[in-house]
Amino acid sequence: MAATLQCAGNRRDGFLPVRDIPGEIPWGAGAISTATWAGIRLGDVLTAAGPRPGAAHTAFTAPDVAQAAHPPQPYGCSIPLDKAAAPEVLLAWSMNGAPLTAAHGAPLRVVVPGYIGARSVKWVQTITVTAQPSDNWFQATAYRIPPPGAHPDTAGPGAGTALTDVAVNAAILSPDAGAVVPAGPCTVRGYALTGGGAGIAGVEVSVHPGSGWVEADLGVDRGPWVWRQWTAHVDLPPGPRTLTARAWDTTGASMPEHPGPLWNPQGYAHNSWARTSITAHGPPPVSRRPRGR
Ligand SMILES: Nc1nc2c(c(=O)[nH]1)N[C@H]1C(S)=C(S)[C@@H](COP(=O)(O)O)O[C@H]1N2
Numbered sequence: 001m002a003a004t005l006q007c008a009g010n011r012r013d014g015f016l017p018v019r020d021i022p023g024e025i026p027w028g029a030g031a032i033s034t035a036t037w038a039g040i041r042l043g044d045v046l047t048a049a050g051p052r053p054g055a056a057h058t059a060f061t062a063p064d065v066a067q068a069a070h071p072p073q074p075y076g077c078s079i080p081l082d083k084a085a086a087p088e089v090l091l092a093w094s095m096n097g098a099p100l101t102a103a104h105g106a107p108l109r110v111v112v113p114g115y116i117g118a119r120s121v122k123w124v125q126t127i128t129v130t131a132q133p134s135d136n137w138f139q140a141t142a143y144r145i146p147p148p149g150a151h152p153d154t155a156g157p158g159a160g161t162a163l164t165d166v167a168v169n170a171a172i173l174s175p176d177a178g179a180v181v182p183a184g185p186c187t188v189r190g191y192a193l194t195g196g197g198a199g200i201a202g203v204e205v206s207v208h209p210g211s212g213w214v215e216a217d218l219g220v221d222r223g224p225w226v227w228r229q230w231t232a233h234v235d236l237p238p239g240p241r242t243l244t245a246r247a248w249d250t251t252g253a254s255m256p257e258h259p260g261p262l263w264n265p266q267g268y269a270h271n272s273w274a275r276t277s278i279t280a281h282g283p284p285p286v287s288r289r290p291r292g293r
């Protein structure tokens with residue numbers, strides 16, 4: 001199955017103008033990718049293992065010891081049992097028609113479409129059905145939105161909300177930030193995605209705030225777990241311009257306008273409007289008048 005995996009820190013750089021986020025990678029729009037995965041459904045493995053009374057979560061561990069964790073510990077996390085049993089969740093041994101590489105988790109990796117990338121555990125070593133979420137640092141402390149005003153290091157394990165499904169999101173990939181392009185017709189390209197098995201309903205692009213929105217053409221629909229590439233044709237007046245893009249999904253959810261209210265100490269789940277500053281050069285648009293013959 002085809003699935004896009006997005007790191008919880010994708011687009012973190014959009015939070016930095018609000019407030020600094022020390023110790024985390026300032027990802028732009030590239031902490032995301034799409035692949036075709038093959039393996040076995042995790043749900044089939046859980047069914048074969050038999051029921052466990054009181055079970056509510058499925059926990060994974062991997063052998064890589066993370067120095068970033070406090071204290072350093074092997075990577076691990078958990079997902080709710082109903083998600084683990086859903087047909088889209090795989091134990092994958094193949095990526096893009098080739099054997100899975102070590103870098104992407106060989107011999108076996110969990111693929112949890114729709115969830116933050118951190119739940120797609122590479123080099124999976126143990127799978128445990130449990131009553132409680134994993135107490136691994138990556139579940140109990142990292143990859144959470146802390147309670148309002150709290151910092152994850154002091155709020156303590158289990159505080160706040162563990163990140164699961166990604167929210168509707170979009171990015172502008174072309175033109176590049178800082179590009180100098182001719183004024184006039186301009187093609188803007190990017191991606192949009194959402195979680196929860198919903199689809200992308202639409203993407204709009206604006207040349208500058210207040211100038212109105214142009215609807216983008218959506219690319220191939222590869223199903224609810226895969227990003228939607230899009231293309232928009234806008235008319236650029238000369239001068240410094242901010243291209244803005246926003247998406248909404250088939251549940252009616254849309255992207256918030258500003259990053260401020262979303263800011264959190266580790267910079268997760270940034271999905272405010274995508275903005276790319278460019279400069280358009282050239283003559284101002286000439287007003288059209290009928291040509292005499
Ligand atoms: N064992 C293990 N699995 C892991 C991680 C890790 O550090 N160790 N990182 C996670 C995170 S945060 C992300 S975003 C994805 C990245 O997947 P990729 O390396 O295939 O791009 O793997 C996830 N699985």
Ligand SMILES: [Mo]
Nearest residue numbers: 007008117118
């Ligand atoms: Mo990540």
